[in-house]
Amino acid sequence: MNVLKYLVIGSVCMMLTGVSAAANEAAKEPAKEREAAGVTAEPPAAPAEHDQPQSTKKGKKGGKKSSSAAKHEIDQLDTEDTIKRIIGDGHEATPKKKAARKKKAAHGAAHGAPAAAHGGAALDGEEAVRRLMEGNRRYVAGKNSAAHRTAQRRAEVAKGQHPYAIIVGCSDSRVPPEILFDEGLGDLFVIRSAGNVVDDIAIGSMEYAVEHLGVQLIMVLGHERCGAVDATLKGGEVSGKLSSVIEAIKPAVEKAKAKGQVSHSCDLLCSSVKGNARMVAEKIKKSSPLLTDAIESGMLRVVGGYYELESGLVSLTYKPVL
């Protein structure tokens, strides 16, 4: 009986190793394609700070710089420090949670979970943030790879989808996640609404992506000069169902007003947008026991992002407790 048990465990381990190797290969694949397109995968190092668009910060640190020099530096920004600071758990907790994820991956492989069964990327939260930020830096630098927008990719994902991140973004036509993260078919599971607010249907959609597609990251993405947040800030009458959007955003705006901490790089509208993203992230957690369990077991991360309309830069906006 014991021999049989070890044989079974051994098989699962072998499957896990295979899945893990396949996942690594899958993750490397786009990088190879990008290398071929002359795009560097790892941006060089430079510090970044919370709650402040990185381009502005970097420009100030270096003293007086022309806007073209600041723009030139955009693709020099490091995402590593930011990712570690925003999403890192500390050195002790990370291996533990990684072990928990591996355990779940093994379980998924044994039970034919979709991502494992189709050799999907199955990136963990930290890897997923890194991939998003690297894609955004390519987009900012005008070096889009568009590797996953080909007929070959279409055929590949027709067999099944394995997105590596959920993006909760604004419906604003200037903020399309696949473009600004330089991704393509089958990469992102996207939920959009004016002001990136969520209701039960949106949260149910996220539950599906986490439970059935194995997605381990949710990014709530606010953006510069968001019209929905601005309308909430200005107050006044709105007609029809638009009032539901305004009502959903209002608590974040009120909080930002009460806080009153605005800097010259982030005015009241900017801090309201960031506060709204955080409030939405908290609502996602509170409204769904399934997502709460996934977050608490280290299987799911929720982060906030802020998109600058002119530079195209996405910065991570807060360290979530989620």
Ligand SMILES: [Zn+2]
């Ligand atoms: Zn918007």
